[in-house]
Amino acid sequence: MALPILICDDSSFARKAIARSLPDEWDVEICFAEHGKQAIEKIEQGLAHVLFLDLNMPVMDGYETMKVIRQRDLPTMVIVVSGDVQEEARKRVIEMGALDFIEKPIDNAKLFAILHKFGIYDGQSSSDQRQCSIKTGNSLEDKLDVFREMSNVAMGQAGNSLAKLLNIFVELPVPNVSIIHSNEIAMAIAEIDKNDAVSGVSKGFTSKNLRGEAVILFNDTHAKSLSALLHPDESSSQVQNTNDIKQDHLELEALMDVSNIIVGACLRGIAKQLDVDVTHTTPSILGLHCELSELVEENVSRWEELILVEIAYSMPSVNINFELLLLLPVDSLDLAFERFLSVREQ
Structure with missing residues (x-):
């Protein structure tokens, strides 16, 4: 059965970039959210065994999203993917319950290492097929x-x-x-x-x-x-x-x-x-x-x-x-x- 994965970022390009980075052999069902409020709704629908979460977003940012996840004890594992590389930002999200932090642009090797470390995925670490299948538009x-x-x-x-x-x-x-x-x-x-x-x-x-x-x-x-x-x-x-x-x-x-x-x-x-x-x-x-x-x-x-x-x-x-x-x-x-x-x- 495919594992539900949620990617939450206000940028369409960033969402696709994270999706392209996921291992080819990882059997997942990917859905997207543009901000934290949408993410919370999808987590409550059971669509986010793993949540890849941006920090700087409109409506509800990553910090507010993690606060709600903790307050409601929602069943999801959070990996933060953000352009905010301040040490204090890393410290805050870890203290709020994130598994780990990956800075943008996403490093595939670090992503695979985190998935292995927490027992989320232990297969091959190639994302060539996803890279080819998920394209960026040119409008x-x-x-x-x-x-x-x-x-x-x-x-x-x-x-x-x-x-x-x-x-x-x-x-x-x-x-x-x-x-x-x-x-x-x-x-x-x-x-x-x-x-x-x-x-x-x-x-x-x-x-x-x-x-x-x-x-x-x-x-x-x-x-x-x-x-x-x-x-x-x-x-x-x-x-x-x-x-x-x-x-x-x-x-x-x-x-x-x-x-x-x-x-x-x-x-x-x-x-x-x-x-x-x-x-x-x-x-x-x-x-x-x-x-x-x-x-x-x-x-x-x-x-x-x-x-x-x-x-x-x-x-x-x-x-x-x-x-x-x-x-x-x-x-x-x-x-x-x-x-x-x-x-x-x-």
Whole structure:
């Protein structure tokens, strides 16, 4: 009798990637869920002897899903598959009852080792037939989904770098990927951050298959908090008593440091998935303590139509949030999609 397997991830590509990784000889019946609420319903229907669970999802994320599974004592074995590679994320899910944690993109060898370790499957470790039988589509939505998943993995690696620097857990969102016209940029960014006073840092990047601009936006309150966190030798009272030039310098230094870490790690994550070399410029200040509309109008994109990737990083323990935006010409979508699939097929 086939073993019921449930794969829960908001990305269609990620769901298929996990399904393709399962051993060929493993007699399983695979079903899918797009978020935790759907997963709980299917577990209660007996459709998930084993659950492969993402963490960053809409409606109900992986942490909330695991909490419900534990509260209701639902009969499923959970293996987390996530782009959030922070050590704290691994620790949390294990404490909540997950068997193990696999980082994205999924490592077949580690998957097979986990299945063997917990006595779930002990047969041959080949997935060639599943790889061939489960294909990725090539519609616009499929391409955006692949780009979103690629951004998700890169976002997680960047968040991990920031978490290590600050020794703080960074909450990661579901990246939002959309195609917009250049005259819609100001409106789109205004919807992201409605604060009157913001500071922005920009960093360009280019490769054979990808080029664009990364922009990080901080509101003034969070910029000050970030500066204090990165300069613990400067007490809050000292910072308040120092002159405006010194305070602006400390904030600028903090913004540049974080921008270098986040953008650098994110671009390395994308480059690794595409197996390309990405070069990038040194970060430049778009503005300090500016109105958002002023900052955007003076730095509007040079492309008529573009891909906008929105990633909102959050550190609630220290009340710091900021936005990372990736702006790319729309032709990058096809180039990245084709390169991404060719690398996966190697």
